[in-house]
């Protein structure tokens with residue numbers, strides 16, 4: 001009896017998108033709304049693979065404060081070069097590649113729009129590819145678990161295109177050896193960032209993904225006696241309804257970056273490190289006066305399982321209300337119609353699980369996905 005557990009990961013296929021457009025109802029009639037983790041994919045993806053929260057696997061925001069060990073020291077010189085050629089996306093993309101090579105990073109690395117002048121205050125979290133087994137995260141991943149239990153598995157190479165990934169998975173299935181495959185489909189996320197979650201482009205992308213998943217499942221069913229199909233995602237996507245130039249408002253207070261405070265502007269969140277009391281109290285007063293977001297309390301950080309005893313990720317986090325962007329931010333310089341990274345309780349944050357198997361009642365968070373994997377593989 002040959003069995004396959006096929007997990008199809010679709011980036012940003014949230015519960016609200018599923019409610020609007022549906023997805024694969026015939027093949028995977030069981031569905032569950034799953035709570036995501038607070039933060040971005042750098043926190044959510046490890047939470048899926050480890051079955052743990054960020055305060056356990058320790059992966060949260062990509063850029064963290066560490067001026068002593070910053071791999072970007074010296075890069076502030078690029079900020080002085082005229083004209084702003086180094087700020088073009090293509091140039092930054094190629095520069096990211098060079099940095100990746102110089103430091104032998106195997107994880108996902110992008111400079112995004114972090115100003116060169118401020119890069120030396122930060123270090124980067126995702127230096128190693130945690131999809132590869134070998135104890136890269138603080139707690140083990142499902143792939144480490146497979147290695148330890150001698151379960152033959154295949155995990156897609158996230159560097160490849162979706163078309164390539166689908167072909168590579170098909171080839172693995174045709175060999176009939178793997179008991180678990182992780183089909184990684186990342187492109188829906190970009191479509192929804194650029195066109196909005198509720199758009200014709202989203203709908204046609206979903207149709208494509210539905211067709212491809214169906215084909216792969218049918219092919220697997222011709223090779224294996226039994227195929228358990230699970231469609232999972234890391235988070236949803238909210239329609240953007242407005243943006244605010246928080247950076248400008250902070251800078252208008254007149255404090256000096258690097259001397260009085262350090263800030264990192266993610267698209268939905270600003271993180272601050274205080275270097276003196278005056279800056280702290282003035283910036284905190286400003287943040288408290290804003291109606292488009294709020295300061296996340298320590299109690300809430302603990303409740304959301306993203307509280308860390310060190311200050312590397314920030315002394316204070318200011319989170320935007322769902323639908324609002326910080327723009328410009330260190331993640332991008334233009335307002336885009338779709339974004340995630342809001343509070344996990346915000347309506348469009350929820351992720352999902354779809355399956356042709358019963359989904360047990362206790363599966364309610366992306367950190368529970370791993371339990372279903374272990375159950376499938378223990379049978």
Ligand SMILES: [Zn+2]
Nearest residue numbers: 012189193340
């Ligand atoms: Zn995204």
